[in-house]
Amino acid sequence: MKKILLFVWETAKIVIVSLAIIIPVRYYLVQPFFVRGASMEPNFDNGQYLVINEIGYRIDQPKRGDVVVFNYPLDESQYYIKRIIGLPNEKIEIKDGAVFINDVALDESLYLPETIFTRGDMAVNLKNREYFVLGDNRQASSDSRQWGILPAKNIVGQVWLRAWPLNMAKIF
Structure with a gap:
């Protein structure tokens, strides 16, 4: 006995x-996230399991090219995943299939194939603590072109790890 x-x-x-150990890590440092939909293809596919770094942006600011998870500004109960394109106080312009930051063409060759073009000619001036985000699959993404700017307060964190499927696991 x-x-x-x-x-x-x-x-x-x-x-x-x-x-x-697990509870504080889960609630204050990292968060799991499942990709839903095709808006981030070819880099993130539907059903992939990601781990989000929640603490990084408490110390530093998002950078252009970061992939972030955030509360959708029009319904904060929903989570979206997109890439940061425009930073605070920048002028973002989309014309003739290309993105321009302060009148300079943005080189997106590190994360987009040459065959992907950005549709929807527009221009926006970001204010302090505002971001412009786009999905990598520009033809199938609801992003800042449709619903506007992303307030900094809505950003949950940066994609840190693709954990599933295992054959595509990667630290970002």
């Missing part, structure tokens, strides 16, 4: 210590 109680006590200690 003493061995059983000792086993139960040791198991309970392991569970309590594990929860004391």
Whole structure:
């Protein structure tokens, strides 16, 4: 009987210590996220499991090219994933299939194939703490072209890890 109680006590200690570590990490440092839809293809596919770094933007600001998860500004109960294109206080212009930042063409060759063009001619001037985001699949993405700017307060965090599928696992 003493061995059983000792086993139960040791198991309970392991569970309590594990929860004391896991819960703060989950709620303050990282968050799981499942990609839903095709808006970030070819870089992130529907059904992929990502881990989001929630603490990084408390220390630093988002950078152009970062892939972020955020609360959709028109319905904050929804989470979206997009790429940061425009930074605070910049002029963003889309014309003739290209993106311009302060009148300079944006080189997106690191994350987009040459065959992808950005439709929807427009121009916007961002204010402080405002971002312009686009999906990588420009033809199938609801993004800043449709619903406007992304307030900094809506950003949950940056994509840190693609954990699933395992053959595509990658740290960003």
